[in-house]
Amino acid sequence: MIAMSNFSNTLFWAVLIGWILSVVLHEFAHGLVAYWGGDYTIRERGGLTLNPLQYVDPMFSIVLPIIFLFMGGIPLPGGSTYIRRDLLRSRSWDSAVSLAGPFTNLLLFVGCAIPLLPRFGWLVPGTEPTQAQYLLGALAFLQIVTVVLNLVPVPPLDGFQALSPWLPADLRRTLTTPPWSTGLFIGFFVIVWKLHVIGFIFDHIAAPALGAMGFDAYGQFFFIRAFIQAFSS
Secondary structure, X not given: OOOOOOOOOHHHHHHHHHHHHHXXXXXXXXXXHHHHHOOOHHHHOOOOOOOHHHHOOHHHHHHHHHHHHHOOOOOOXXXXXXXXXXXXXXXXXXXXXXXXXXXXXXXXXXXHHXXXXXXXXXXXXXXXOOHHHHHHHHHHHHHHHHHHHHOOOOOOOHHHHHHHHHOOHHHHHHHOOOOHHHHHHHHHHHHHHHOOHHHHHHHHHHHHHHHHHOOOHHHXXXXXXXXXXXXXX
């Protein structure tokens, strides 16, 4: 894992702000698709907003970032939004609501990566990248990591939420209540922490995706370099 974040690094703070904005867009996408799918109450509850405070979650926004910080990791906050899934029109809409967040992160990955494509000549091998280039590279890498991790079918992640409507009710209830829900999430956390999953995602998912977009080996490596530049001490 990356060493504890360097809080005197201005790039870290720029990436943190960009990350918070991406979390807001992720949660907003959940809410917007839920509204389209039948949850009319989300507008009444103020859920269709770009205000970050609307999506603060005690566990994902506060507790987990503090744990990551003390473990020497990256204290990036998460968020959540409450959906009235009982109001959604169908199981397909239920799954679509869950997938809307990761899909938004995928779009953000593409949006951050495109300006760095070799065909545009902004990122030039052999020259020192600018802070703006590092910012886009680090944010792009964070987005693809978020997509992959969020789609793992472990409660309460979006991958499980997308699968959940299609599971038998008894199994769904078992997996989403303690001790199963707690044990599965802690197990997932330990696996991500111990097995260097970020490196695996880069080697097997991010790099091939970047290659398909037109990045050569230098361009592909730049994204992990930008990630390290933003979060290493």
